[in-house]
Amino acid sequence: MSDTLSSDKTASALRTSARVSAELLLVLVAAAVALWLLGRMWSVIWPLIVALFLTTLTWPLAAFLRRHGWRPALAASAVTLLFLVAATGVVALIAVPVASQSGELGDGVVKGVQQLREWAAGPPLNIGDAQIAGAFDAAVERVQNSVGSAVSTVVTGVSTVFSGLVTAILALFLMFFFLKDGPRFLPWLARQLPGRLATDVPVVAARGWETLGSFVRSQAFVGLLDAVFIGLGLWIVGVPLVLPLAVLTFVSAFVPIVGALFAGLVAVLIALVSNGLTDALIVLAIIIVVQQLEGNVFQPMIQSRGLGLHAAVILLAVTLGASLAGVVGSLLAVPAAALIAVVWNYLREQLVEPSPGTETDHSTTGAPS
Structure with a gap:
């Protein structure tokens, strides 16, 4: 009798384990499909994520303006323009001083290279000018032999920059619409969902x-x-x-x-x-x-x-x-x-x-x- 009960418990445990394993397998398959779809739609999802980040960063100012009587479209427009001005100011703070001191920095780079060359020529390396020139010629020849890959790299870089620009522009427009119509989203979502989902x-x-x-x-x-x-x-x-x-x-x-x-x-x-x-x-x-x-x-x-x-x-x-x-x-x-x-x-x-x-x-x- 005890052997029968033991075998029944073992069979029940095996069935439970098989059912749980099958459910976990279904969850993993569903997750893999979701990740695959996410990858296929990444060109749209990535600007959406960037726009959400920018919206959370700028929403307190937009909410402040709305509380003080600004219409949603006007508040969103003002915050978006202010964000553009701030982003442009950040670029200017980086680019303008660098451009104004570019000559000094260029001279410093030349001096640094010269110091490195003099250091390499002395002990313990004792690398002569002929060896440095030979290495330079070899590097130039290698670059010339890989022109095709260099061109493809440049094309890839240009396409990446263009893709980043498109992403930035799309994210900026999405940020404007999120700032303008964001508070309407949750009520609209509640109306679209059935049953308890409308609350949860x-x-x-x-x-x-x-x-x-x-x-x-x-x-x-x-x-x-x-x-x-x-x-x-x-x-x-x-x-x-x-x-x-x-x-x-x-x-x-x-x-x-x-x-x-x-x-x-x-x-x-x-x-x-x-x-x-x-x-x-x-x-x-x-x-x-x-x-x-x-x-x-x-x-x-x-x-x-x-x-x-x-x-x-x-x-x-x-x-x-x-x-x-x-x-x-x-x-x-x-x-x-x-x-x-x-x-x-x-x-x-x-x-x-x-x-x-x-x-x-x-x-x-x-x-x-």
Whole structure:
């Protein structure tokens, strides 16, 4: 009798395991199909994501104008134009000083190359001019032999720039419409959905909006910390173009990993050609210290408070996103993890304390108004 009961329990457990495995397999297949569709529609989804980021950054000003009697279209137009002016000002703060000191920087680059050549000619390398000239000729020949690949690289770069320009323009138009008609979205969405979805989905969307806004604001604050500390260090060392480099550091903070590397490389290069090797090494040390503090202390702490995620979760999300999709994955990893947490917390609330009155109250919180 006990053997029969044991065999029945084993068979029941196997059937349960098979059913759970089949359900997990269906979920994985559905996720793979969703990711495939996402990749196919990326040219439309990416401008939409950028527009949402820009909207969360500029919405507080638009909401302030609307509360003071501005019509939605006028407030959206004013904020969009102000954003364009601010973006143009950022470009000017970077480009104008660099252009005005381009001659000095060019002379510094020439001197730096000459110093490097003299250093290579001395001990312990003892590389003579003939060897340097031979290496230069070999490099020129190699470049000439790879003209085709160079042309294809240039064409790819031009297409990338054009694609980025189209993305920026489309995102700007979408930002305007989000600022203008954003508060109408949740009521419209509630009317389109049947049954309980008409309550649940708008609540989750409103909380997701709050979470996305927290992410953008925390990222801007982290970029500001980077710009202030690195700019202060450059000013103490005496590196030229401190303000453009600080602005570049702030802007590049919105592009994880690559942005910080690019801004740091530019700062070290300018310090090298203008102040010499010693100051360049000091600038490199300053940038490494600030970036380590930002990546391992400031950013996880600030984002964990604003997004309701533990600092370790944020670090793991950025690592996973970077390994799966590179720079874009690292940029979207933290908000994606926060949005998943929003959905999970809402589902847990409904399973523990399903309260229609609570759902109705939450449906109005966090929504742009």
